[in-house]
Amino acid sequence: MTAQRRVVAEVLDGDHVHLTADEVHARAVAKLPEISRATVYNTLGEMVSLGEVIEVSTDRRAKRYDPNAHRAHHHLVCARCGAIRDVHPSGDPLADLPAGERFGFTISGVELTYRGICPDCAAAA
Amino acid sequence: MTAQRRVVAEVLDGDHVHLTADEVHARAVAKLPEISRATVYNTLGEMVSLGEVIEVSTDRRAKRYDPNAHRAHHHLVCARCGAIRDVHPSGDPLADLPAGERFGFTISGVELTYRGICPDCAAAA
């Protein structure tokens, strides 16, 4: 556990928003000025491997990192500004996929992404 | 309707796979050698606007274009090779999101992505 990794962990713990790698880097730099982008990427990659954070790629823009890894949830994304909210739908999508639709895949997970316009963007339009 | 657009449409009609923009370009070049990447991007973008094809971005790599736009479906993605299959789960995920979990969003759609390993990759491992 080096200073750099501690800073990255602190940034993610700080608030439960969904930051991009660049945003994590920017906040890490505020605490430890000479931390490099590569280190942030490396550390985020490790945390993903360890299952401590979840990678969310909701659009073609940057991946976002979700520190809320320990409670199953899905995402609600604003198509305009990219804001993300965690949501907890009822039902189990895995159970909804019949065996005949699995094509021999070994299924390891499922992601459910709701898309829409957030209240702020709706008001601005 | 120019020759270039016809070629792009033909490429997508050709097989019901999920091609990346670059793959579409490669196949289009085989039919019309001097078609440019910009034109392929423009044309794909228009087809998406017209609702004739669907843009699928299952990872942070290239977007894929799904010509099967006229029948609701979701996707099953191989985490190793990126192969995509269309699937038709039972149930309606939209109905599974309680009003209290909508945070004032105007919800316009939902994507369901199953992840796993395809039989080919499982055999190769």
Add this chain to the structure above:
DNA sequence: TCCTACATTGGACAAAGTCCAAGTCAAATG
């Protein structure tokens, strides 16, 4: 035929992320 509007082209550019050689640091070793 000539004009005009639109499509196409190719290349420059940009964003996000990966890769790598070299530098740094701290702990273990002698």
Add this chain to the structure above:
DNA sequence: CATTTGACTTGGACTTTGTCCAATGTAGGA
């Protein structure tokens, strides 16, 4: 205490994917 070792970090170059733009080509109407 000095040295070695190995992991961590750094910065920059590079790649991939996609967008933008000025210049060129082209098709169809006046």
